[in-house]
Amino acid sequence: MTADVMIQASDLTKRFGSVRALDKISFEVEKGEVVGFLGPNGAGKSTTMRILTCFLAPTSGTAKVRGIDVFDDPLEVRRNLGYLPQRAPLYTDMVVRDYLKFVADVRGLDAAAFRKSLESIIEVCGLAQVLDKDISALSHGFRQRVGLGQALLHNPQILVLDEPTADLDPNEKAEVIRYIKEIGKDRTVLLSTHNLSEVEEACARAIIVSKGKVVADGPLEEIRAKTGSVRYLVTVDEKTGLSGKSAPRISELREALEGIRGALRSRELPTDESVHKIEVSGEKDSDLRAEIFQLMVAQGWLMLELRRDAQSLDAVFRDLTRGDEAMDRGLAWNDESDDGDDEAADRDDQDDEDEGDDAEESEEKKDA
Amino acid sequence: MNTLLTIAKREFRAYFDSPLAYVVICLSFFGLGLMFFMYQGGYWQIDRATLQPLFEFIPAGLAMLVVPVVTMRLMAEERRSGTLEMLITLPVKDSDVIMGKYLGALGLVLTVIGASLAYPILMFKFPWTLGPMDMGPVISGYVGLLLYSAAAVAVGLLISSLADSQAVSFFITFFVLGAFWFSGSMADQMDGTLANVLHYVSFQSRMTGFMRGLIDTRDVVFFLSITILALVVSFRSLERRKWA
Numbered sequence: 001m002t003a004d005v006m007i008q009a010s011d012l013t014k015r016f017g018s019v020r021a022l023d024k025i026s027f028e029v030e031k032g033e034v035v036g037f038l039g040p041n042g043a044g045k046s047t048t049m050r051i052l053t054c055f056l057a058p059t060s061g062t063a064k065v066r067g068i069d070v071f072d073d074p075l076e077v078r079r080n081l082g083y084l085p086q087r088a089p090l091y092t093d094m095v096v097r098d099y100l101k102f103v104a105d106v107r108g109l110d111a112a113a114f115r116k117s118l119e120s121i122i123e124v125c126g127l128a129q130v131l132d133k134d135i136s137a138l139s140h141g142f143r144q145r146v147g148l149g150q151a152l153l154h155n156p157q158i159l160v161l162d163e164p165t166a167d168l169d170p171n172e173k174a175e176v177i178r179y180i181k182e183i184g185k186d187r188t189v190l191l192s193t194h195n196l197s198e199v200e201e202a203c204a205r206a207i208i209v210s211k212g213k214v215v216a217d218g219p220l221e222e223i224r225a226k227t228g229s230v231r232y233l234v235t236v237d238e239k240t241g242l243s244g245k246s247a248p249r250i251s252e253l254r255e256a257l258e259g260i261r262g263a264l265r266s267r268e269l270p271t272d273e274s275v276h277k278i279e280v281s282g283e284k285d286s287d288l289r290a291e292i293f294q295l296m297v298a299q300g301w302l303m304l305e306l307r308r309d310a311q312s313l314d315a316v317f318r319d320l321t322r323g324d325e326a327m328d329r330g331l332a333w334n335d336e337s338d339d340g341d342d343e344a345a346d347r348d349d350q351d352d353e354d355e356g357d358d359a360e361e362s363e364e365k366k367d368a
Numbered sequence: 369m370n371t372l373l374t375i376a377k378r379e380f381r382a383y384f385d386s387p388l389a390y391v392v393i394c395l396s397f398f399g400l401g402l403m404f405f406m407y408q409g410g411y412w413q414i415d416r417a418t419l420q421p422l423f424e425f426i427p428a429g430l431a432m433l434v435v436p437v438v439t440m441r442l443m444a445e446e447r448r449s450g451t452l453e454m455l456i457t458l459p460v461k462d463s464d465v466i467m468g469k470y471l472g473a474l475g476l477v478l479t480v481i482g483a484s485l486a487y488p489i490l491m492f493k494f495p496w497t498l499g500p501m502d503m504g505p506v507i508s509g510y511v512g513l514l515l516y517s518a519a520a521v522a523v524g525l526l527i528s529s530l531a532d533s534q535a536v537s538f539f540i541t542f543f544v545l546g547a548f549w550f551s552g553s554m555a556d557q558m559d560g561t562l563a564n565v566l567h568y569v570s571f572q573s574r575m576t577g578f579m580r581g582l583i584d585t586r587d588v589v590f591f592l593s594i595t596i597l598a599l600v601v602s603f604r605s606l607e608r609r610k611w612a
Binding site: 016050053054055056057075076078079081083085086087089090091092093094102103105106107108147150 | 371385609
């Protein structure tokens, strides 16, 4: 281990009853990196972070923060970390300033140090206008910022942020991401999310977990290239065909597209126009555009749009975590704006609370 | 400042940031006054310069209302809202969290008890002097109250750290403390070993000595043991989250 490794997890396993939430997770985060920790809900992101912050103990394996084992000296580990738990749970009956003062007191900052770091936090997290408000009166976006501020009070070198952008509206998300980028300039950040566009924006490296295992770890470019497939977006009119011929049914269309040599699989995308929108995955370095066009002409189908994309991170994510329980629920991961995202976040919260509370309960839940 | 005291201070202040502290203090004094002066003729009927009824009503009131209300949120609410994770991932020891919360809640209960000092002072010192007052039993009575509330708050904290919600915590604490209080009266109606056991664990029979001006080491040890036991189990139940 080099001196620059800030977070080191090796063979972390965590069981809740008979459920294995983490299955030998290993990774390292080096100094100055901003790492996205990705995975479907229930994949073990929060559990890993709770182990790193000494809230939970691993069943086996070791976790070290700045070379300090979480078992040996949990207090020292926590002193080195700033942590923002999921949904930024704050004492809602307190005023923002009092809350920050409380955290500073617990962290043992003296009055002068507190004043100084409060100034910089107000600036970095944009808290000036809410400093004297009750936390219960704040919007979720501001609570998240206060949570972020709280994690930064003691100027830690390492930040662990658990879904800092869940439940935020798009503007707030953009804001928080901007703060994280700002903060990440001179710190090590481990950031969990299931929103991929954020990772692309804020992180250079991603770790993808699924079912308690690391399925991909590396720079975004590398991960993107990993599955190596190419994506085609095909839009076909579902009402009328070419020169009097009939329009295809969706099953017909997908079958025909998957029949093309080099096409791996297809997927229907949601749309509110009267069209079929299909995503076709093709083999690496393939170019099926000509074949798709010829197919359309031969069948007399009216193609409205055809686009070839290098594999997006979304698609990589889907490929890597396919078969995960969360996927079986049919949740869409790519559409930021749809409601599924929020529902998914809620569900995740519930799952996590159960994990923390009672092993048997979560066991039942998973079984069900 | 010391972490433990910081947590205790926040906990104590939190009661006053919400209406809870004011409601508890006002209503318990209204109730106490009503019982003390009106219930079955009250103080006037006894026709002696004594505060003994005070030491019967206060612990019963504490057991039935004040302690369950004050302790119900301590751990149950923190766990439910997730703030426990925020608190514990600060560099604090689990024992500091338990002790801090305990002292914060005990602080509020002692505020209520401290305010009841108005009774002996106003009635027998200034402005009224309603008779020659023997201060001995009053002092020992307050020592008893202190020990009693230390034990009751610890039991409340323990139940709050085991319960899933504030409401559940409230009712169980209410029931347990009520049972501990009235088991003495129940024992009087029975005989045999069960009666002895009930009598032995009853908070009420433990308090009678203090009311009469008698500070018995056995009673002191009894209350202190309950306190320590409840705190240790609360601490363990907080630690248990790590391994669950």
